[in-house]
Amino acid sequence: MSDAVLSTHGLRKSFGALLATDGVSLDLRPGEIHAVIGPNGAGKSTLIAQICGSLAPDAGQVRLDGIDVTAAKPAQRARRGLARTFQVSALAMEDTVLENVTLGATGRDGGGYGLLRRALGRGDRHDRALAAIDRVGLGGVADMPAAALSHGQRRLLEVAIALSLAPRAFVMDEPMAGLGGEGSAELTRLLDALRTEAPILLVEHDMDAVFALADRISVLVAGRVIASGRVDEVRADRQVRRAYLGDL
């Protein structure tokens, strides 16, 4: 656990009588993709919100590079290198691809990326933005407005924004949602390559993508991690098959 880039320790969160996060401890290690899967309502979004700082846990800790960030605002976590991509796209549609990446997503997560934007010089921002756009394969459409992009390209743009922050860790909430076969295949290839730049905590329903990408999987059911391990271990776990995977 000591070399974890990101970790949670006994996280707990209730909504009234409902225990949505019930003592969740997991970690994200350098170079890996760690997938968190589970049925609807298992508590995946609630967990991500606590990791990224938009929801305060009732108990437990979140650590980034070993530092306790449980009380830190989303903006502070972003500055420490926690890059989140969203389930619902929050791009500036009228701005170009380059502007979206250069400006970061000001206002997102309480302006965290905006703070980072001010910390970097203008030239740095531009160069870093262009490198990130090239990296995700959007170099040819850098001057097009986000509104003109396909859904799949917008997803790549979200990743480019996260990448331009030179993150320590990515947290991705259902990046494959709404993508067709070709779009998911392209994003799967990109995420596969990105893990060496920063490890990825991946919440995803698309099991093809999860099995193709994950080094480890944690299975969340009713707020608890019922199994965690290598893909083959988790796939073979009888409790997991009963609770979630069926005959996959």
Ligand SMILES: Nc1ncnc2c1ncn2[C@@H]1O[C@H](COP(=O)(O)OP(=O)(O)OP(=O)(O)O)[C@@H](O)[C@H]1O
């Ligand atoms: N703000 C809230 N107030 C009350 N209950 C909530 C709140 N947010 C989530 N819940 C409940 O907590 C549980 C976990 O929800 P959560 O959205 O985290 O699950 P999930 O695994 O992300 O589901 P999905 O796969 O459908 O996105 C659910 O029962 C949900 O209804």
